[in-house]
Amino acid sequence: MIKNKKFNSVVAMVSACSLLTVGFTSEAASAQPEASLTMGTKDVQQIMKLENDMMKVTPDTLMVSAKEKIEEEQRLKIEEIERREREAREAAEREAREKAEQEAAALSSQYQELMASIIFCEAGNQPYEGQVAVGAVIMNRVRSSAYPNSIEAVIYQSGQFGPASTGWLDRVRSSRGYTDTALQAANDALAGANPIGGCLYFDQGGYGMQIGAHYFH
Numbered sequence: 001m002i003k004n005k006k007f008n009s010v011v012a013m014v015s016a017c018s019l020l021t022v023g024f025t026s027e028a029a030s031a032q033p034e035a036s037l038t039m040g041t042k043d044v045q046q047i048m049k050l051e052n053d054m055m056k057v058t059p060d061t062l063m064v065s066a067k068e069k070i071e072e073e074q075r076l077k078i079e080e081i082e083r084r085e086r087e088a089r090e091a092a093e094r095e096a097r098e099k100a101e102q103e104a105a106a107l108s109s110q111y112q113e114l115m116a117s118i119i120f121c122e123a124g125n126q127p128y129e130g131q132v133a134v135g136a137v138i139m140n141r142v143r144s145s146a147y148p149n150s151i152e153a154v155i156y157q158s159g160q161f162g163p164a165s166t167g168w169l170d171r172v173r174s175s176r177g178y179t180d181t182a183l184q185a186a187n188d189a190l191a192g193a194n195p196i197g198g199c200l201y202f203d204q205g206g207y208g209m210q211i212g213a214h215y216f217h
Helices: 002-031 033-056 059-123 128-143 151-155 162-166 168-175 180-190
Strands: 202-204 209-211 214-216
Touching: 059 128, 059 151, 059 162, 059 168, 059 180, 128 151, 128 180, 128 202, 128 209, 128 214, 162 168
Parallel strands: none
Antiparallel strands: 202 214, 209 214
């Protein structure tokens, strides 16, 4: 109802302007007949064209235009909400990933030092391949269901590694008394280097694959 009133008001205003213009043209025509007749005709044609254009803008057209505008505004609001939610989700995922990476880096550093310490104690006087092989035995045990599933638990398991039970391992670990070679061997073993396959044991004077003074089986 309101839109119809507004539409009717516009049409009425245009009509009034048309009448005023025609009247003005008539007065001017009395002073200059030929020129006013020409100008009056043009004015009337323009006003009639304007009225015809206005008649094309129906209340239904106005309603459709308003509806499209509202829908566009709603679409933009939804897109903005989705963008903010996506950015918040990505920020949370990035923060969680960075935290996990920091924890993994700290844990990796701890494992490197522990692994380097036990390698130094068990094979510090052996060739580099033999030092990596000791680290590989520990990693094989971590993967085996017959042993604990963490590096520290495997190394400190009762009756398995002599340096762990005598306290020598802890002294080397706390003082970082391992060599650079042992640390590099630890890093390689943790990264997957494995010169002894699936061997779970090593000793001296035994049987199996020999590397330096150790036999791996």
